[in-house]
Amino acid sequence: MASTGQHDGDDVDHYEVLCLPSGEEGAALSVEQIEKAYRTQSRLRHPDKRPDDPNATADFQGLASSYKFLRDESLRRQFDARLRGRREAAARAAATGVKRRKAVSDLEERERAFASGGGQYVDPDELARREDKRKAADIKRELDAFAARKNSFIPGSSASTSAHGDKKRGTPENGVKTDKGKVLKVSWEGGAEYYTAAKLEEIFKQFGKVEDILIKARKSRSKGSAIVVMASKEAAKTALKNHSVYNVFPVPLMVAPLEQSGGSPAFATPTPEPRVSDIDGTGFCDMEASVFRKLQEAQKRKQCG
Known part of the structure; x- marks a missing residue:
C-alpha cells in the first residue's frame, strides 16, 4: 500500500490536490496525465520557490502523497468508487428534497382547489x-x-x-x-x-x-x-x-x-x-x-x- 501520510483521510480529494478534475473525468485520466500534473505542480509548489510560506513544506508533502496514492492502481480504484458513492448519495438526497417539496405543494394545491370549489372546510x-x-x-x-x-x-x-x-x-x-x-x-x-x-x-x-x-x-x-x-x-x-x-x-x-x-x-x-x-x-x-x-x-x- 502506498504511504499517503496525512492525506489518506476520506475527506481528501487527491485529484484536486494535483489540480486535476475529479469525479468521472478524474477516473478517466491516464497515468501519464497524472504524472504530468504532478511535475507541473512540483515546480510551482516546491518549498524553495516559497521561502516565506510556512505551509509550503506540508503542502508539497501532501502533493507527493496524493501523487503516490493515485499511482497505486488498486487504491485509485477504491478511491474512485468512494467518490462515486458520495455523488450518488448527494443526488439521492437532492431528489428526496425535491419530492418532499412537491408533496407539500400538491397538498396545498388540493386545499386551494377544494376551497375555491365551495366545498366544506376541512x-x-x-x-x-x-x-x-x-x-x-x-x-x-x-x-x-x-x-x-x-x-x-x-x-x-x-x-x-x-x-x-x-x-x-x-x-x-x-x-x-x-x-x-x-x-x-x-x-x-x-x-x-x-x-x-x-x-x-x-x-x-x-x-x-x-x-x-x-x-x-x-x-x-x-x-x-x-x-x-x-x-x-x-x-x-x-x-x-x-x-x-x-x-x-x-x-x-x-x-x-x-x-x-x-x-x-x-x-x-x-x-x-x-x-x-x-x-x-x-x-x-x-x-x-x-x-x-x-x-x-x-x-x-x-x-x-
Whole structure:
C-alpha cells in the first residue's frame, strides 16, 4: 500500500490536490496525465520557490502523497468508487428534497382547489392525518416489496437468484436457482465494516461481470464476510486463481468457492443462513435508504402532532 501520510483521510480529494478534475473525468485520466500534473505542480509548489510560506513544506508533502496514492492502481480504484458513492448519495438526497417539496405543494394545491370549489372546510390537522395515513400505506407496500426481494436472495432458497437475473439459468420470476459455480464466498479479518458492496464490486469486476454482492452482517466487529455472484463460472474461476490480488489491500481478502467439489461448504465453520435483515446487497441500498427515511419522517410528524 502506498504511504499517503496525512492525506489518506476520506475527506481528501487527491485529484484536486494535483489540480486535476475529479469525479468521472478524474477516473478517466491516464497515468501519464497524472504524472504530468504532478511535475507541473512540483515546480510551482516546491518549498524553495516559497521561502516565506510556512505551509509550503506540508503542502508539497501532501502533493507527493496524493501523487503516490493515485499511482497505486488498486487504491485509485477504491478511491474512485468512494467518490462515486458520495455523488450518488448527494443526488439521492437532492431528489428526496425535491419530492418532499412537491408533496407539500400538491397538498396545498388540493386545499386551494377544494376551497375555491365551495366545498366544506376541512381542518388542516385532519388533512395532515390523511396524508400521513396515505404515506404509511405507501411505506408498508415498499417494505413488503423490499422484504420479498431480500428473501429471494437467501442462499439455498428456491427463489435464490441475482438482483439482475441469471440469463442462462433463470430470473427471480421463474424461481430457478443461481448456478453455485458462479458464487464466491469472501471473508476478511480486521474490521467487519471495512469492505462495502461498492468496494467489493470494484475489486471483482476486473475478473468479469459481477451480478450481485450480498454482505452478511456480523455481531463481531473483527470479521466480515460476503457472497459475490459472478456472471459466469469462468469469471469465478479466474477470481479464485488470482489470490495474489487480494493480498495487496490493507485488509487482505480470503476468497473460496461457495461449495467444494464434494458438496460440503467451502469454509470449515458453517455459517447460518442470513436473515433478511442481515443482507446488504447492491440492489437494495436505494430502496432501503428511502424506506427508512420515510419511516423517520412519519415518526417525527407523529411526535410533533
